[in-house]
Amino acid sequence: MKYIIGNWKAYKTEEEVKLWLAGFIEKLNSDTHIQSILQEKVKVVVCPPYPFIPQVTAALSQFTNIFIGSQNISSFDEGSYTGEVNGKMLSQFVKFAIIGHSERRIVLHETEKAVENKFLMCKKYDIQPILCVRDEKDTIPSEAPFVAYEPTDAIGTGKFKSVDEILEVKKTLKLSEGSLFIYGGSVNAHNCKPYLESNEIDGLLPGGGSLDPLEFLQIISQVN
Ligand code: PGA
Numbered sequence: 404m405k406y407i408i409g410n411w412k413a414y415k416t417e418e419e420v421k422l423w424l425a426g427f428i429e430k431l432n433s434d435t436h437i438q439s440i441l442q443e444k445v446k447v448v449v450c451p452p453y454p455f456i457p458q459v460t461a462a463l464s465q466f467t468n469i470f471i472g473s474q475n476i477s478s479f480d481e482g483s484y485t486g487e488v489n490g491k492m493l494s495q496f497v498k499f500a501i502i503g504h505s506e507r508r509i510v511l512h513e514t515e516k517a518v519e520n521k522f523l524m525c526k527k528y529d530i531q532p533i534l535c536v537r538d539e540k541d542t543i544p545s546e547a548p549f550v551a552y553e554p555t556d557a558i559g560t561g562k563f564k565s566v567d568e569i570l571e572v573k574k575t576l577k578l579s580e581g582s583l584f585i586y587g588g589s590v591n592a593h594n595c596k597p598y599l600e601s602n603e604i605d606g607l608l609p610g611g612g613s614l615d616p617l618e619f620l621q622i623i624s625q626v627n
Pocket of ligand 1: 410553557558559560587588589590608609610611612
């Protein structure tokens with residue numbers, strides 16, 4: 404089973420989300436190859452920005468093995484935390500949450516402590532955390548179910564890593580037994596095949612490669 408996790412980041416308007424969903428659903432409903440892959444070989448997670456989560460959840464909940472994730476979760480529980488979106492709210496809509504993305508660690512100064520609290524919030528509200536790490540220096544809590552290796556020089560640059568490079572780094576990460584290992588960094592429909600063929604890589608986390616529904620489906624269609 405592979406995981407394909409689409410991270411839309413801070414892109415799309417409501418109108419663009421409607422178009423993405425229409426294109427995705429139309430292609431999915433007409434492509435029996437992708438339908439059979441979805442039945443048996445892949446779990447797909449779509450991670451839209453917060454305002455679009457209910458809309459995307461409503462549109463995609465009809466499909467087997469397609470789940471919705473958030474791109475973040477508050478490190479605080481319910482309370483007086485203006486602007487925060489917490490696990491209790493998210494758990495009504497999502498099964499997964501990306502935490503510790505390098506864009507949040509670097510640009511938004513998210514600390515290891517905050518990431519750890521986010522991990523605990525996911526646990527509390529039964530949301531599967533997809534923990535992003537840049538290298539072996541980022542802490543991986545024990546029993547992290549999904550660890551996404553996302554080297555910063557590969558994110559959004561087109562400089563994707565080779566399978567060998569990725570597996571070298573995998574050896575240095577303190578993964579728990581049972582942790583699934585995901586790669587993200589300039590993954591697209593043209594370079595995804597070798598990753599999907601590796602037994603050592605359990606899934607992919609495309610950002611730019613998930614913004615177009617047909618490209619995202621092209622990645623999914625190459626799971627074998
Ligand atoms: P990218 O982003 O595929 O656009 O490089 C991946 C990510 O940052 O999750």
